[in-house]
Amino acid sequence: MIFKEYKIPSSNNDYIVSVYFIECNTSMEDKFYVPDGNLELMLVNEPVSILSGENKILTNEKHIFWGQKRFTGTIEANNHFKVFGIKFQPWLFAFIKEQKNIDLVDSVLPLNEIMSKPLIKKINQFFKHWNFSDPRLVSIDNLSFALKKEFNSCIVIKPRFKNIITELRNKKGICSIADLQYMYMQSERTLEYDFKKYIGITAKEYQNIVRFRKSCMNLKTTKTIIHTALDYGYYDQAHFTNYFTKYCQRSPSKFLNQGNLLLSTV
Incomplete structure (x- = not known):
């Protein structure tokens, strides 16, 4: 490929x-x-x-x-x-x-x-x-x-919201939503409203997707499930496996055997 x-x-x-x-x-x-x-x-x-x-x-x-x-x-x-x-x-x-x-x-x-x-x-x-x-x-x-x-629109995406998305990506999803609220002086209600309005899902869901995606990239590189789990803020390998199966519909070990995975670097 x-x-x-x-x-x-x-x-x-x-x-x-x-x-x-x-x-x-x-x-x-x-x-x-x-x-x-x-x-x-x-x-x-x-x-x-x-x-x-x-x-x-x-x-x-x-x-x-x-x-x-x-x-x-x-x-x-x-x-x-x-x-x-x-x-x-x-x-x-x-x-x-x-x-x-x-x-x-x-x-x-x-x-x-x-x-x-x-x-x-x-x-x-x-x-x-x-x-x-x-x-x-x-x-x-x-x-x-x-x-x-x-898509001519009167919607204006708040610069602060763009910065929050960038922060989540840069930190590979390994950050708390409460910390983001404090860092960008956002109430929980405002943050959740913005996420649902601008990208259709909650802040926590988006964070979990980013963290999962980054952990996939790390797992493909290191081939080590337990180290990836701990590096990406999961409690243990079982916790990581549960999240992984939820998003990936297969276990981390089966994922590693998937030789034709389409996975970008974003």
Whole structure:
């Protein structure tokens, strides 16, 4: 499997966190996907199907939008396939929710239910000219402008809320919500209201997703379950396994044996 990702510098990422490319050179094999708290889209060159557990959510789609999800997804394909993807800031949820009135929590949808044909065409053109070895930020800026135009909204995301999201990511989800409230002078009620309004889930749920995702990355690198559990603030290996099974639908040991995991660095 080939994987490439370019993280957008913070000064240019009001809407977009990263762009990535995946090439799977095996067919008829489950491609496992883990949530990270971001919304994202995938442009696939071959039709794929998406499952959550035993439930098939999408069948034979090439343009896919992942909503704010608290579950892992499985990607099935009959042929080798390539993916271009964009990870969005989680607060894009608020703009889409306002304009489309679609519940994006725990949803995976055809991209054309979220974005117009002209915007999808621009995204295709963006990837046609994108070069991971020579990234042009002006291309990112142009795409961000197109997104802003598409989801024209009077919603303004509070700078303080953006800082809270950044803090949660930087600390890998290993921080208390009470500490965040104190650090950013937010009441519990205001913080919870902002999370539900801007990204559709509670602060604790988002924190757990970020911590889980980061622990997945660490586990893949170290191959050590107990050290990962303790490093990421879980009480013990059993506590980590319970959380892991909840989000991943499989144990940490089975996860380590999953050789075709699609896992970005975000």
